[in-house]
Amino acid sequence: CGVIGIYGPGEQQLSRMAYFGLHALQHRGQESAGIAVNQGGQITYYKEMGLVQEVFSDDIIERLQGDIAVGHVRYSTTGESYVINAQPLVVRYKGGSIALAHNGNLINAGEIRDELEDQGVIFQTSIDSEVIANLIARYNAFGIEKAIQKTMGQIRGSYALVISYGDKLIGVRDPNGLRPLCIGKIDGGYVLSSESCAFNVLGAEFIRDVAAGEMVIIEGGQIRSIQYSNEQKKALCSFEFVYFARPDSVLDGQSVYISRRNAGKMLAKEHPAEADLVIAVPDSGTVAAIGYAEESKIPFGEGLIKNRYVGRTFIQPDQKMRELSVRLKLNVLKENIKGKRIVLIDDSIVRGTTSGRIVEMLKAAGAAEVHLRVCSPPVKFSCYFGIDTPTRKNLVGATHSIEEIRKMVGADSLGYLSIEGLLESIHESGEGLCSACFSGDYPMEVPKSGNKYLFE
Ligand code: 5GP
Ligand code: SF4
Ligand code: MG
Structure with missing residues (x-):
């Protein structure tokens, strides 16, 4: 999948910028596309099956007005290919609305989902991202940043997340940095993107990658960082370089x-x-x-x-x-x-x-x-x-x-x-990369064959 987040009450309409950004990330997923905009904590969104160009009309873009935009293009690995599973996922709970776009895959989402369901939680989709949204909602009383950190402490796997909540745009990268996520600067704001190739089209300037285990919070025109995890070995997916990423992107300092x-x-x-x-x-x-x-x-x-x-x-x-x-x-x-x-x-x-x-x-x-x-x-x-x-x-x-x-x-x-x-x-140095699909040497313990949550 591809994720994008745009913060900045500038001249430009943000939904339009997100739309252009998603075009640049289209190669990362072609099943569905979506954009959610946040206006003072109120979130409106549109998502549908198909390519970015097919999903959005000028009319729809025009209707999506807000100061923070989150976008997603989907390529499914888990969760069937239905519109209900399209992203960004927008949920409302006590305390506000959240829009969340996720690239990656959790290896313990099945377990967590089961536990939550036993407690009466109802899930509408079959995507991991809903598990993440639910956990964040549960920890809501701690405030959004703590809630996200607590959630990250529970989930395992790969994730590059872009979240909008209240007046914040938040980016999170998993502790191994398996999936890429980088930060760009635009006039009066910031962009978070799976790949730097989206910056050129937006006229954004590349600042840096989000680090493995880092959460960045963009708020009031400023960017803050919380390193929520330090323990894991860096393991950016080497397949991004082989196939997935666009050649004009730079991931963690290396040109594809x-x-x-x-x-x-x-x-x-x-x-x-x-x-x-x-x-x-x-x-x-x-x-x-x-x-x-x-x-x-x-x-x-x-x-x-x-x-x-x-x-x-x-x-x-x-x-x-x-x-x-x-x-x-x-x-x-x-x-x-x-x-x-x-x-x-x-x-x-x-x-x-x-x-x-x-x-x-x-x-x-x-x-x-x-x-x-x-x-x-x-x-x-x-x-x-x-x-x-x-x-x-x-x-x-x-x-x-x-x-x-x-x-x-x-x-x-x-x-x-x-x-x-x-x-x-x-x-x-050949270091800091995941090559598990070639070597079998996974950066974390993975579900064993026969695990009931593993569909084979
Ligand atoms: P296959 O050997 O499965 O017929 O096709 C491999 C081709 O699929 C490769 O040339 C690669 O370019 C392309 N490909 C497209 N998407 C993916 C993907 O998500 N993973 C992998 N491994 N290859 C992909
Ligand atoms: Fe998956 Fe292979 Fe990429 Fe590791 S290197 S994240 S196993 S595709
Ligand atoms: Mg090929």
């Missing part, structure tokens, strides 16, 4: 573009190929392919043309849709491919659907050889922190050897980037 290009170069060193042309699976493999070409001295060219009006394949929730959309989305440029030995660069193989189709299409177009190079290690373990690498039985890297995968996808050779290679391409 540079890290992808580094990864491509590293991949060329680890898995060279004798070939005539390096091509990418657009768009997610493009930057890495440029890096591979640079390092290998094999020319980079276009081999696949993408229909830019079709969304991300993976984000279509079911397998049939996913298969159909590969063909909807990509077409081979025969003129460039015919008779050539191709290095095909993709960012990742998850289920294995995409790569097989593409290799097949390239061969049908007359490619002499296809050497598949993957700019991340085999995905072998489920992610519990909000990226959809669901159950191990669907992860081809968990169930098949590399040679078996090569045969399955029909490539002449197959090479994956090593874990060290990936981590070094992001940070020289």
